[in-house]
Each structure stands twice: as structure tokens, then as C-alpha cells.
Amino acid sequence: MTAPPRLELLGITKQYPAVRANDGVALTVAPGQIHAVLGENGAGKSTMMKIIYGAVKPDAGEIRWNGQSVQIASPAHARALGISMVYQHFSLFDTLTAAENVWLGLDKAMSLAQVIERIRAVAGEYGLDVDPLRPVHSLSVGERQRVEIVRALLTNPKLLILDEPTSVLTPQAVEKLFVTLRKLSANGCSILYISHKLDEIRALCHHCTVLRGGKVTGEVDPTKETNASLSRLMIGAEPPQLQHRPAKLGEVALAVRGLALPKEDPFGTTLERIGFEVRAGEIVGIAGVSGNGQQELMAALSGEDRRAPAGSVTLFGQDIAQASPMARRRQGLHFVPEERLGRGAVPTLSLAHNVLLTRTEGVNRRTGWLDMAAIRAQSAELIRRFNVKAGGPESAAKSLSGGNLQKYLVGREIAANPKLLIVSQPTWGVDVGAAAQIRGELLALRDAGCALLVVSEELDELFEICDRLVVIAQGRVSPSIATKDATIERIGAWMSGLWERDHVEA
The missing domain is CATH 3.40.50.300 (P-loop containing nucleotide triphosphate hydrolases)
Structure with missing residues (x-):
């Protein structure tokens, strides 16, 4: 008998106040398959991954795991099933070491000392440069990403979800990661791979599902596509030539x-x-x-x-x-830091209030009063000019997809005429x-x-x-x-x- 799909999504829908992030999404991932999910910023990719990982509950639809209908109640439940995820925005505690962060995500069958040894072994095997004893606050973004990947690999996942895994890796490190992923795939681990790098998807992935506006708009074999054809599927056009x-x-x-x-x-x-x-x-x-x-x-x-x-x-x-x-x-002198949330923007503040972190046009310098109408108008203009998908100036920074928040922050500094x-x-x-x-x-x-x-x-x-x-x-x-x-x-x-x-x- 043919083995059932590792994962099936049937009619998955998720509505937020300002947007329908997923609208009747269907997805099938076979055992050992490296399956790309492609879509522009705000297309619903990250929401779909969070639903699979149990971090978000769908409003409608069914999830099947190895042919059995399941309701994934939490990330802990997902990990127990064999699902691991590496988020685009990392989930690490700054004050703990890399090893302590990894240990938190595992069952306590291993001591911390054993986890340290396992990290060194896995990092060495897969060419991921990770020092388990370093505090996370001392790590760069790229180094934190390696910690997240090693943490996921230590759970021996049956399905590994990677959200923009190579966004801050060098070409040499990307090649090493691809060796790792192909090895995992050959051993039967399924991989859901979110990336905007079309060359990577064509080189690595066996299948590709395309999302636009929360809906599946196509499924293709990426090895038979060009960058231009994938761009057209994703955004409806080829990106403009610089x-x-x-x-x-x-x-x-x-x-x-x-x-x-x-x-x-x-x-x-x-x-x-x-x-x-x-x-x-x-x-x-x-x-x-x-x-x-x-x-x-x-x-x-x-x-x-x-x-x-x-x-x-x-x-x-x-x-x-x-x-x-x-x-x-x-x-x-204006500056855009590499860390979007926490340094470039205050996650819980609105987009309008985040303008005030580096811009003072809406502040009365004599009295200190804020002209919120002017600040909201300034924020709305940034949203329009830089094509940011957001519910409006009152939307919290953390509610935006990573790419849309990046457009907003870069736009905020460009519009200041530095x-x-x-x-x-x-x-x-x-x-x-x-x-x-x-x-x-x-x-x-x-x-x-x-x-x-x-x-x-x-x-x-x-x-x-x-x-x-x-x-x-x-x-x-x-x-x-x-x-x-x-x-x-x-x-x-x-x-x-x-x-x-x-x-x-x-």
C-alpha cells in the first residue's frame, strides 16, 4: 500500500480583524518531500505555518497527519507529533545561553551537559557554527538563526518547517544547509520551505505551492520553472529591472x-x-x-x-x-538596524507611533504635544508609497509580516530625506x-x-x-x-x- 501523505491541509481558513490570512487553503506534503511555499509578503504563508505548528488555531478546515485527522493544540503537541519549526522572527531568550535555549524546547530526558554535547555533534555534522555556551544576546542575527536550526534538528523531526532559513546566511553556509536538508529528506523527513529566493527553491525543492492573498493560486514543479515564471505566479508580474x-x-x-x-x-x-x-x-x-x-x-x-x-x-x-x-x-544621518522588532520598531506600538522613534515632524518642539492627525497622515503616506500591507496607521508593528514591516521601516528613513x-x-x-x-x-x-x-x-x-x-x-x-x-x-x-x-x- 502507498504511504499516506505526511501532512494534508483541507480548506484551512483564518480570519483576522483586518485581513483574511488564509482562505480555504489546501496543501499536501509527501514523506521525504522538500515542499516550497511561495508568496509575496502578507500572502498568508507564515499564518499557515503557525497553524500547522499549533501556534495559531484555524477558524475552519481540517489537518491530517499521516492520514489521521488531528487538532494541533499547541507547539508542544506539534513537537510530540514530530513537527518542528524555525521561525523567521526568532523565539530565543536573550539572557540564556544557546544550549539553555535549546534545552527548553526538549523533553528533559537529557541533562544540560548532554544537550551541550548533542549541539556540538549536530552542529559539526551539519556544518552549522554554533557555540552552545554563548549567551544569545551576544549573537548576531545569523548566529541566532543557526541556534534555531540546531534546536529543531535535535528533535529528530518528521516534518521540519523553515521560514526564510537562509535570509542571513552566506552562500557557503547556504550550500552546507542544503546538504543538511537533502540528507534529512533522504532519511524520510518532510520539509516545508518558505523562501523568497527563487534560485534556492528551484535548486532544492521537489514541489511548490503558491499563495496569493491567502489563497492557493498554483502548484508547480520548481525544477521546471524559471525565476521569471515563479515571479509571475507569486506577484502577477516580473520584478522591475533596476x-x-x-x-x-x-x-x-x-x-x-x-x-x-x-x-x-x-x-x-x-x-x-x-x-x-x-x-x-x-x-x-x-x-x-x-x-x-x-x-x-x-x-x-x-x-x-x-x-x-x-x-x-x-x-x-x-x-x-x-x-x-x-x-x-x-x-x-539615518539608520535602519537589522533587528526589525525590538530595535527598528516597538512591537506593541502602532505604525503611527513607531514613526516617532526617528521622526519628529508631528511633534510641537515648543510644547512637546503630538499632532496625531499629522502623524497618522505621515504613516498612511508611508504605507501607500512603499506598498505596505497593513490594516492602517493604527496597526501594531508586530501584526505585520516581516517583509511588510521591513518596507515600512526602510521607507520611514528614506522619506526623512537623509x-x-x-x-x-x-x-x-x-x-x-x-x-x-x-x-x-x-x-x-x-x-x-x-x-x-x-x-x-x-x-x-x-x-x-x-x-x-x-x-x-x-x-x-x-x-x-x-x-x-x-x-x-x-x-x-x-x-x-x-x-x-x-x-x-x-
Whole structure:
């Protein structure tokens, strides 16, 4: 007899106050199948995954697990069935170590010491660089993602749900992850794979279900599709081609000279003799594997860390090394952090109130009173201009999908007309259409004379929008190289700190 499907969804529907996230969704996943779920931001993918994992209860429909109808009451119930999930927004406790976080998600058959050994074994087997003893608060986004993946693998899942698993991984790390996933698939584990990276879906997945507006709009074999055909299925069109004109360089906007900072956290990275410039009218990209000093450098440039030596960071010739974030914003420096929820936005506040984190147009500077009508209008304009799917300015930040919140936060800073914009991971977890829109907005800002510094672990993104590149490795930065003179292989080698061999002039 033929084995029943590992998972079946029949007529799954979920209504929220402002949107119907899932509308009669049907899905069938076979044992050992790597099944992609594709859709633009807000299409209902994450809601569907949360229903399967027991974190959200559907309003209607049926779930069958190995042919048997089930009602998955909670994530603990899902894990007992053999379902594990790695969320796009991580669910880790900052004050605990990686091992302690993993231990919390397991039954207590193993001691903490045994869990530490298992983490090291699994991480080594699958090429995932995880130190089980490090506190989570000291980890970069990419390192936290590895902890989540290892935690899921330790449960020996029969169905593994991955929501944007490669969004902050390097190409080398992605290849290692794919080896892991193919091995799991060969051993009978089914995988539900959410990604906006069409090349990955075509290279990895056996089947693909496409969602649009909460409904299934197609099922295809991704190996027989092109990026263009998948884009049309997902967003109804191909993403627009970016117009990358030659840079018209202006004055030096940001100059970093001899920036050295001892690490504050025992697991952080010490910055050593950092030096580079960003001129008006250009985009400079910073490439590197997460955990090599990106967080520390961004904190020093944004004003979150004000220990930088006097004169080591200047903005249009003015020393800002020890200036506050507000003082830097007043001089034209705006910043988009890599962490959307908790740093870029307050999760429980409305989109309108989140504008006030970095913008003060709706504040009466003399009295301090807020003009909420003006602030809501400003928020509504951001939602319209950047095509953000949200219930309106009063919607809580945490109610948006990751990609839609990213569009809103990037838009908030772009609309402030910055003189220097620093962006970390600009299109993390964003669909192809939205990613093209964000990158297009960054290029338009550059063409208008703004200076931009973009930190990204997406090498393809850096090559697409940047005029020059530098690489950060072990707290040091390479000389700059014109993007037209760089290759993926060369930048990959520099990520290991090997740029001295090339003797490239800055």
C-alpha cells in the first residue's frame, strides 16, 4: 500500500480583524518531500505555518497527519507529533545561553551537559557554527538563526518547517544547509520551505505551492520553472529591472579613520583600525559573515555605542564619534538596524507611533504635544508609497509580516530625506517584488545625492546596488574595491581575511 501523505491541509481558513490570512487553503506534503511555499509578503504563508505548528488555531478546515485527522493544540503537541519549526522572527531568550535555549524546547530526558554535547555533534555534522555556551544576546542575527536550526534538528523531526532559513546566511553556509536538508529528506523527513529566493527553491525543492492573498493560486514543479515564471505566479508580474546609473560623486559624507573599539561583550568582536569613506552620490556595501564586527560597527556609526575615539567618525567633516543618535539624525544621518522588532520598531506600538522613534515632524518642539492627525497622515503616506500591507496607521508593528514591516521601516528613513543612510540587511525576508522596490528606492536616493552604506550578507544584493565594496572580517575591514572589479569568489575569500594577498588599493 502507498504511504499516506505526511501532512494534508483541507480548506484551512483564518480570519483576522483586518485581513483574511488564509482562505480555504489546501496543501499536501509527501514523506521525504522538500515542499516550497511561495508568496509575496502578507500572502498568508507564515499564518499557515503557525497553524500547522499549533501556534495559531484555524477558524475552519481540517489537518491530517499521516492520514489521521488531528487538532494541533499547541507547539508542544506539534513537537510530540514530530513537527518542528524555525521561525523567521526568532523565539530565543536573550539572557540564556544557546544550549539553555535549546534545552527548553526538549523533553528533559537529557541533562544540560548532554544537550551541550548533542549541539556540538549536530552542529559539526551539519556544518552549522554554533557555540552552545554563548549567551544569545551576544549573537548576531545569523548566529541566532543557526541556534534555531540546531534546536529543531535535535528533535529528530518528521516534518521540519523553515521560514526564510537562509535570509542571513552566506552562500557557503547556504550550500552546507542544503546538504543538511537533502540528507534529512533522504532519511524520510518532510520539509516545508518558505523562501523568497527563487534560485534556492528551484535548486532544492521537489514541489511548490503558491499563495496569493491567502489563497492557493498554483502548484508547480520548481525544477521546471524559471525565476521569471515563479515571479509571475507569486506577484502577477516580473520584478522591475533596476536602473543603475554611473555614480556622480560628491563630497565625503562619512569618514571612518582608525576606529578601534574593545569589545564590551566577552563574545563580541573588537574593532581594529577600521577605515573607509562614503561619498555623497554612492552606495558602499559591507560584506562579511555575521559575527565579524558588523554589530559593533553599526553601533559605533549609529550612536548606540559612543566610546569611539574623538575624530574617528566624521559626518561631512564634523566629528560625530561621541554624538548621540538624535544629534546624528539632526545632521542628516539615518539608520535602519537589522533587528526589525525590538530595535527598528516597538512591537506593541502602532505604525503611527513607531514613526516617532526617528521622526519628529508631528511633534510641537515648543510644547512637546503630538499632532496625531499629522502623524497618522505621515504613516498612511508611508504605507501607500512603499506598498505596505497593513490594516492602517493604527496597526501594531508586530501584526505585520516581516517583509511588510521591513518596507515600512526602510521607507520611514528614506522619506526623512537623509544625507547619509546606513542600512543593515535591507531586504531580509522580503519577497522579490518588495526587494526590487527597496533596492530601487535606495538607488533613487543615491541618484538624488545621498550617501548610503549598506551592510548585507546577501552578496547578490551588494553586487546589484553597490558602487564599491569593503569586507569585514574579525573586526577589520578590507580596502575598498569597485563592484565592477569584484567577483563573488574574490569577496568570499576576503571574508576569511585574505585580502592582503590581493594588494588592492583602497
